[in-house]
Amino acid sequence: MATDIQVLAALEDLLEAKHDALPSGFNAVRFVQNCKAYLPDVRGVDRIDADDIAQQLFKGAILGLDFNAKECHVITEGAGARFQTDYKGEMKLVKKHSVRPLIDIYAKNVREGDGFEEAVVEGRPVINFNPLPFNNSAIVGSFAIAQYNDGGMVYESMSAEEIEGVRTNYGKNPGSDTWDKSKGEMYKRTVLRRLCKTIEIDFDAEQRLAFEAGGEFDFGRQPRPKQQSPLNVESEVEPNATDQE
Template structure:
């Protein structure tokens, strides 16, 4: 293995990512900005390299796996830098997972019926929560104790359509923990340990999405969305919920733009070859690249792929 600097490593990822984005351009949302998406992805990888544990994990992941993970976010129009989705080194591969914010964005964008709002809340001890059906209409009321830090006892999610109708789903904390323990790909991840409330909301939002008619009209979209859940249901019954149904392929192209329009790379067909794991002997610190400003960068839940970075000395070898 020849020597490779940090800059060369990031350039290799970026070049491979741009080639793949061009090859898969028909599966991208209209107006998708390739350069912006690619540079934001490189910023995320650079931040991961600043954490010792993540650098060690990246050593076991080849470049092709990183690119394939990033492409899944592009299919759904989600931005890694905005915290709408995550790239997580897991068992020698880079795995793709959506965030709570990403789940909401996907539902709003791909719902056949226009959605006015969609959200999820956790229910804690002492909160007043009531649900039911009155005259054939679903009713739900929730009055939380302000700023309560008491134990979480459940979570619910609501989708409000433009026509005024609603759908909702709820899960007890026991159901959520069962789903995590039985179906999660990373049940012991930092996200579950340190952001349990956010993961509760993501879990119930994902189950509610089974009741929403999502117009995922391309195979790439369906696969990315299913993998992004972070769960492996294998067509089994989800605790307390409905059986996972096979993805449908409705024939509509009504897709909302993912990012602001921008110049994209010229179309080229380039054969994609797997890249080996990077183990350079001379991994020097590269010049900083400026991230592309995001329209909105909300606070993101801590995730195992994004721990607080610690700068490493110029002569430290991130990869052994």
């Protein structure tokens, strides 16, 4: 339905019509050029409405993220498209917009054999992480840390089982092959998103909507229900095609 030329034309119209929503110092010409270089990598653009693709690209503009640098993505699903932030794009946004200035924010995966300890010492959280060199064992969990300029620190940790539960119950597309091809990045992204909920971020209304739209999960819906199998063993209901976005 759409060609790259049509998408870019629709995007330029959006950038002009909604320029007040764009970040200070935003370079529209460079953004469009980056999107032009990025679009050939998006599968299925030709079956999506040009305005729909342009709307997803515009969310990246609102947040000041670069598609060509893989800070965010357009994901095509069926006849529709959605915006998705990348792990490094989310770190960039939180560092830039945190009300309490940050030195750094990052996430790590913990694999079998790695040393990991979390504790509270004299009222302050402490994380000790000693990974084995070049460890390719199974991921057993992930953690994310935000370090503030004033010396404070907050963190979140999640087991692999907990992350998979969030994926199954709240994932916008839990069956996506991205989870299998880039499991490490998706795990880090999941725990980082949870950490972000504890950090006060100075977004305007448009930015907050774009940031929420870029998440991998929809926490506003009810978890997928469970049912009793014929063997009276509790099991999850297999989602129908209509259950997945």
